[in-house]
Amino acid sequence: MRTKLRPRLVVTILAATAALALSSCIEGPIAGTPTLTLGIDPADVGYTTSEVFLFDQAQAYLPDAPLTADGRWSVSPDPDTDEAGFKTRMVVVRPTDPAAFNGTVYVEWMNVTGGADLPVDWTGAHRDITRRGAMYVGVSAQAVGVNQLRSADPTRYGSLVHPGDSYSYDIFSKAAKAIRTDRKVTGGLKPLRMVAMGQSQSASRLVTYVDAIQPSDHAFDGFLIHGRGSGGSSLSQSPLASVPVPSPTQIRDDLDVPVFVVMAEDDVIRSNTAVRQPDTPLMRTWEMAGTAHLDAYLSRFSKSDVGDGTGARLLFDEMRSPRAPFAGCANSQNAGGLTYVLRAAFRAMDRWLRTGTPPSAGAPLATTSTSPTVLQRDEWGNAVGGVRSVQVDVPVAAIDGINSGTGFCILFGGTRPLTDQQLQARYDSKQDFVDEYAASLQSLVAQGYLLQVDANELLSVATQRAATLPLP
Template sequence: MERSITISLLRPTLPGVLLSLMLTSNTFAEVPRMPTVVAVPPSSVPPLSSAKRPGTEHSDLDMYDYVEEEFYLQGVAPAITAAGKTLFEAPYTTRILVRKPADPAHFNGTVVIEPFSWFGERAAGWILTRDYLLRRGYAYVGYTLNMNKPAVDPKFISDTPAAEAEQVAQYGRIVNFEFMRRFDYARYAPLGTYYDPERFTRGAGPDPFVPQSQGIAAQLALLLKTNAAQGPLAGLNVQRVYVNSWAVTAQVWMDYLDQGRHQQWRMPDARPLIDAYMTGRMAYGEVGGDVIRLPRQMPDGVPFVTVYSQSELMHDVIEGIDLPPDTDSPQLRYYEVTGMPHLRLADLGTEHTELLAADIGKGDDPRCRTLYDEPAELVVSALLDGMDQWVREGKAMPKAPRVLREGKTVARDPATGNLQGGVRPPWIQVPSATYLTDQETGCGLIYDTKVPYSKEALGQRYGSFSHYEQAFEDAKGLSIKQGYLLPEDAKGLRPIAKPQDF
């Protein structure tokens, strides 16, 4: 009513009224529903994925003067098919885990959001960037995208009943809301989202992704960027929201961009909800659906950055899938990081375990015995920092060469055994091992493995540990210059081989 009265009093021309109403209607029609947020009642134990819990996600928040809080996020969100069709809207209740500077003066204006993984509610993006986020004053919000266990869980649909049963036996206890409720029933009993495997399919089977994923993400971004006095980031002046989504949930963000949600859903003043997107360790379309690498409705003015480990790049090489070229308009970057495995011991979520070579009778295979767990988080943190500079300062991220292909195989350097091209961390520039993928070794592991050089090979290549150590230092300097290592992280990066290896 107030809007109508104002128009009447100003008496503008009829075309002006129509244009104003059209613009107003379009703007407000594209603003997502505002969700509500309620603090989770206190409990005697830290929440799932808490940085205060011993484990892979632990951080000393007190040292950085950060606080961690958990909230219920509730609202009504569209249920969207994998093909992008909205069928209806439905209520949901999920949870968010917030980490923020206790002193608003230490906040840098940017919130990083990340959906937790299916498996063990893992926050892979947090694990890979937490030290960087804390020392640079970011806020972090992880959130749950999950479902009640259906009769047939689409996350485990396999080619044979035996393979499906094996998957359920390995992972069934650490997925879905049932896992969360078993962990802490009182805390997670209220959670629920809409799911119907008959209506929502992806590829040839039920869609394993929650149909409300895109709407929940948009509403969360709206809530955070609105700077509400009663919001989960009250007192902080949020200026930017970045996505940092890894592993299987990265597909949610490919869908979001591909279906044009970035352009469709906006802030009330028409600003974008999301200011940059980083995803990693996911070959889009691998879990059913379209195999694309460039969103068909790629937006202008915001970066879309994908980080591949050796496993993902090997997947695309074997399947003959070409990556699109890096461009500055639209702002697209793909990084194939050599010497980066798909999963590390440091990446496991709550109650998440994986089989090792000895568990499956491969303990005597020299290609399967040694996992590589090199500090890939240093590369990821540098890339996130580069994305931040692209947003805030307009400084374009570096364009990395692709890993060299030879048809549907990769090109390996005969002298080192390692991949040629791609992003080359210091441990690849100055290697002490050959870094392999499970696609090549057939070890049957989720982890990737390496074959360390023998003492003789190290001696022939470097002469002595001191020469190797100096070469590694020089490689660190090159990585800093290329934008793949931050100077403050370089100080703590030690050579992979040790004096006793020579």
Template sequence: MTGRGFSAAFLAFLLFGGWGAVAWGEVPAMPTIMPVPPSGQPPLSSALRTTNPGTEYADLKGSGYVEDEYYMSGVAPAITAQGAILFQLPYITRILVRRPKDPRKFNGTVVMEPFTWIGERGAGWILTKDYLIRQGYAWVGYTLNINKPAQDPKTTTDPDWRPDPEPQDLNFDFMRRFDYARYAPLGTYYDPVRFQRGGHADPFVPQSQGIGAQLALALKSNLPDGPMRGLEVSRVYVDSWAVTAQVWMDYLDQGRHQQWRMPDGRPLIDAYMTGKMSFGEVGGDVIRVPRHMPDDAPFVVVYSESEAMHDAVEQIAVPADSDRPRLRYYEVAGVSHLRLADLGTEEVEDLPADVGKETDPRCRHLYDEPAQMVVSALLDAMDRWVRDGKPMPKAPRFKREGRGIARDPEAGNMIGGVRPAWIEVPAAAYLTDQETGCGMVYDTKVPYTRDKLRSLYGDFATYARRFEAAKSRSVSQGYLLPADAGRLAPIAKPDDF
């Protein structure tokens, strides 16, 4: 990226672009976007990788999709966790684009999400890729990262704690080890002294909000030579999961949705879905609803059992749903914070044997129940709320009990919440790490014994019939799409009986 054309364009951007003074209704500067030269292998987090693929893989070519990687550069504000813009600085990051090759297949919506800082995982893509491709969405993942500091606040907020071993899939260092030619040029500002959150170094990139706004502007502007060239983009949605969801809570809470707009006054972003993140957990304000809720975009939060248990233990009240502003909260039973099915390329997490819990009956069994089907149904409902004005369904919350969540004494599962078929007709008790103390980022389940399965259902045929009925109820409630229902198989198998 040292070519003359890029250098001239970037210099012009530095001199004449950037952000002006903060003002309501301000238009962000347009970033510079250029293709990443080929390096002989697919990009990190590619859905095209067939050799040692991560769970990002999808049959893009067979589905009529293309994948391209670009550098995105510009000047973006450095913003504190408290919302103060201190100064403007250049950055260079990368975006990974997946879009229909045929414009006729495109549904007009781009879903964008920041890659998580652990393994550059595109959690939203992994959870919804089948739905996105089926419905003709475009998707853009983008990097928010830093060079590895001497002490990385992304691994701990305790200054005396030393991880052993140090995680190897964090920061630009990980990306450069993966493919130096591609990722050596990347750089964003970081200063742990000037930027603090909750009394310690802020683990989030100070330029995160500005980078996200500039990307949304570029996507929605229908640039003739931009990453969506040939497609007519009408809507941009944010889909941000796990720790990077905090970036979008900050964005909304600090009023950036209203502040930064398209040149014609339309919002840069038309809907926000965040998931599996307890806002404020890594420091800062513990809030559940942004102070500056948008009046022209839904804000949707999806909790696994782990986040719900966190809030119950901390006695953090979960907000009520509302149609004005458009707010929805979903607590989903039988869904883990992380699954093996969610891991990104070359990402490794501790298993029961790694933490000495392989013989503990409450820690032995990880689970990969198809949470993506629930998430896809919610994303589809959010899309219909934006396009057709049809409000998303409202779901009950888990039943709180003291500093915890009540469990059904017979099934052993949480009471309330969104209840997929594997909870309505269970074959296991689904537990959180707060309850088991297994010490993993994964949650676990305890499968029912043969005697218990027989006492509940008699035989597999009865269990399977009840499971099918539960699937039908999920479809009618809006938590399972008809296109996915046929692929949702019973969790227990005939041999379990």
């Protein structure tokens, strides 16, 4: 099915341009190296990194009526609170060759759960962002990130100021408008499509942004919301009036731009399936089997993955011989294929905006109970249903979103290698394993859940590693 998006997107771009002409100010690019853990060196893949400061006035919002679970909210600037000045930063990663830019910009609401800015979705999908010539912009939208920068490097960041997270939604809109229209931000490149994205805590902020702010600001052409919880984040919070949002909260169904929600196994479990929504012409959800909120790729292997097969090799080897559990955790960290499904989601989102063709529909993960949520599992321990990966369909390990223990352990998921006996019961021979792997990869490519370039890399690694399996 095709959905015509372009006329509305033209209106969006014009509205954003008009708003910016009256408001935002950019300082920079700032000399020196930004403080942000990108993992890879963008120069190794033909990209350059810059940083700009955005300063302006931001407003906070209050609801016009009680906030409802359907997300169809109406909000207005808080009449009892003056606009507040802010100065934040944006980190821009763009093609070094201007001719390589494909027109798409991914704008990440950076995650601050750990006390500093983290570009989680860049970490998960940088391979596809960079090989397609897209641009990435990480926005320090929240006070925690800005205050950490000021503390860690007062020489570089001492002039930054954040008035509090009640203002974060308007700050994010102003960042979007600056990216779209101020060429100092983009190194002279002209954005044609802008996708807002964020994972976990940032996804919760985006849920509130989508429901409350996007209908009036029209700042983005689409949203990719990764690993959301059952609700959104507060619309307003201390030191201003506290305005919590309902839990569960749906994505409003009357938007005129597409929203793509991607969920790991444990995201579905923790949200208790309460935020499942049916697909529409402008709404898609993928629940990814065999994945975890914070897996081995996101936390350890992304930084080594520059297109030479290293990432695929590390993940395969981790499934067969996982690192011991982190201190305080019950299970070894998930080493599944989240990054590959996420890359396919990014590619599908880009195509959605370009052509109006939505991503493939994704089946929900199968459950045996929903109060609490318990996922159905096959004889090898992998989830049934959902958006599949070769790692769960042609398994060498049981990979899931389940872990326990102290700190962030519950986010790490688990990996349990199949025993020699299980592998011998599952496959007749090494060649049988490789043949099944190849067939699964091509099926996933055909369904839209995997990119051909990644399928080629995964098959190459599996063919090499098959020699190490205890099979004839």
